[in-house]
Amino acid sequence: MDGPIQAIVVHGGAWSIPSEARAAHRAGCLAAAERGFGVLSAGGSALDAVVAAIELLEDDPTFDAGRGSVLSAEGRVQLDAGLMDGRTLHVGAVANVHRVAHPIRLARVVLERSGHHLLVGEGAEQFAIAQGLALVEPDSLVVDRERQRYADFLAGRIATEDDFGGHDTVGAVALDGDGQLAAGNSTGGVAFSLPGRVGDAPVPGVGYVADSRTGGVACTGWGEHILRVALATRALIALEGGADAGDAAREALGVLERSVQGRAGLIVLDRHGRVGLAHSTQCLAHAYRRTGMTEAVGGTEAATASSGPSRRPPR
Numbered sequence: 001m002d003g004p005i006q007a008i009v010v011h012g013g014a015w016s017i018p019s020e021a022r023a024a025h026r027a028g029c030l031a032a033a034e035r036g037f038g039v040l041s042a043g044g045s046a047l048d049a050v051v052a053a054i055e056l057l058e059d060d061p062t063f064d065a066g067r068g069s070v071l072s073a074e075g076r077v078q079l080d081a082g083l084m085d086g087r088t089l090h091v092g093a094v095a096n097v098h099r100v101a102h103p104i105r106l107a108r109v110v111l112e113r114s115g116h117h118l119l120v121g122e123g124a125e126q127f128a129i130a131q132g133l134a135l136v137e138p139d140s141l142v143v144d145r146e147r148q149r150y151a152d153f154l155a156g157r158i159a160t161e162d163d164f165g166g167h168d169t170v171g172a173v174a175l176d177g178d179g180q181l182a183a184g185n186s187t188g189g190v191a192f193s194l195p196g197r198v199g200d201a202p203v204p205g206v207g208y209v210a211d212s213r214t215g216g217v218a219c220t221g222w223g224e225h226i227l228r229v230a231l232a233t234r235a236l237i238a239l240e241g242g243a244d245a246g247d248a249a250r251e252a253l254g255v256l257e258r259s260v261q262g263r264a265g266l267i268v269l270d271r272h273g274r275v276g277l278a279h280s281t282q283c284l285a286h287a288y289r290r291t292g293m294t295e296a297v298g299g300t301e302a303a304t305a306s307s308g309p310s311r312r313p314p315r
């Protein structure tokens, strides 16, 4: 194929997505992949595409990110997001914000304008105000589904996320026409968690990583496990060692399983635009599109799907 390859892959969480919720997860991921690919096609950067795709997922109440996030033990949203530019290896991330409708947008502002990489809580929100990003009422990010779950939690009918199957971080990895990669994640974290809890999603090298010399990775699953093995870096190291995108994702999952008996999902995009998908959870909501495809493809199960022959897009 002549000309540069552009590609984007997104995820909408790795967990036991109930069958009645799968269509919405698939539709949300497809829409986000199309949004991101549209940005790339219009000449946007990988960073632009990742942010645009994740913003769409943050707006979609289907997912545990932005509006629709699960509630903490205190009964409010607790949001994290992070973003890495594979060209410069610069990072922007925020954790434990409550009044930010698009944490990934704030993460980008941290990356570009703060001189820091990770801002948390009140300081992150004050930085948002200083940079002209409007804050919202935390309640505007809470949907009825999560209000009901929290009521069930308070009434003792459910105690942990396991009682309703899990949650869905969202994320994306993109390759632009200049051969640059970016990766990011956004999440409402784990339901009923302690105030101040931060998982893998905003932590570079753990929940996401991008290096334009190699590839980009975004992870989803239970952050307490992912943090302990720096999961995204495991996949990147496998890519650097010559693994293809699918094998890199599977190797990382193998480390997670052997080391901490964890389960997760990964999306991987190598510098040639080859997609890898792998999950050891029941489902991985995902979608991708690359140059040469007429539309995004995706779904909620990628058990055998990886960048192996059955899913490797045309070169």
Ligand code: GLY
Pocket (backbone or CB within 6 Å): 169, 187, 188, 189, 190, 198, 199, 200, 201, 219, 220, 221, 222, 223, 224
């Ligand atoms: N993977 C998202 C979290 O555990 O917060």
